Amino acid sequence: MHPTPQTLVLAALVVLAASVGLLLAVQRTRLSRKSVFAWLPWFGTGAALHALHGAVGYPDLVRPLLGSPWVYLLAASVAGIAWTLLTQLTSSEKGRAAVTRYFGVMGLGTLLPPVVLLIVQRGITSPTRLVLWVAVPVVSVVVTYCLLLSLGLWLPNPAYFAGFAGGIVIFGAAVEAITTAVALGVGGQPATPVVLTLTTRLADLGGLAVPVALVAVAVWLRLAVGVAVVVGLELLDRSHPVLAERGLKAATVGSLVVAANTFMLALAGGWLA
């Protein structure tokens, strides 16, 4: 049996990702919190390309690369190459100190074309989607601010420990919660299978009516998870600071990637009218 061209493309991607991983390991790349932030736009690019893949449909040969989870591997590989080039091409110590920022700005530039294409291609077909492109992030920022303010007042230690990274974790939770609520409430469809499964079970256990209960439970559940992660990591920091720091970085990336994926898929896919 001969491998299909798509299989070969995926195999090439795996080889590329492994090579880039090796390259990063050889350079002894250390991820500070700041450099984790710089990687975020690159993963956002993965989410945007994934949404475009569903909305538009790529040519057959490259289609497998844009599905989940391969698209994130692709984005991470390209980001790894960019990081390596920036690091190796910068000779001065002063320049090396700024590599993280150049890398983040480059990631931001990479994110823009797919996002703009999504807005133009999907936005002009539905006024709801167009409004939500702005409304969801803005409302999420407000919700995040309120939650961080409350956290700082009632539990100052987790807020101090997590800092800006905690804000990103909670922002990701807010984006996903609000997108889920809108998708369930307006579109009547789930935003993510995971959230739907969890919320359906919880709603059943509580004997709540669907779908209003689903919306309420999904929103509060996701927000509570975001805050619980930050508080839990601060508790872990007291006994295992290194592990807590790594956990916070992973939570930062994970929260934003899941949120970006849900948000862009909901707005680009068929979940919202």
Added chain:
Amino acid sequence: MSTTTSPTTTGVSFAVGILLGSAFIAPVLPRVAATLPTLNELDPVGKALVGGAMAIVVLVFGVVALYLAFLVVED
């Protein structure tokens, strides 16, 4: 905040990023272009939606431009 960031390199990094992002979307551009209606074919609501989409695109680029300007000014 360090004073090591060069505005030129920041701008070049951003431009390279835009090129990379454009390369990612290049395979679907012909399909998207084929599905988009021309402005003349749109009713007033459609035209308003196009205006809205363009406004959001300008907003997104505006936020990024402000961020980049902030980096340069801060340094």
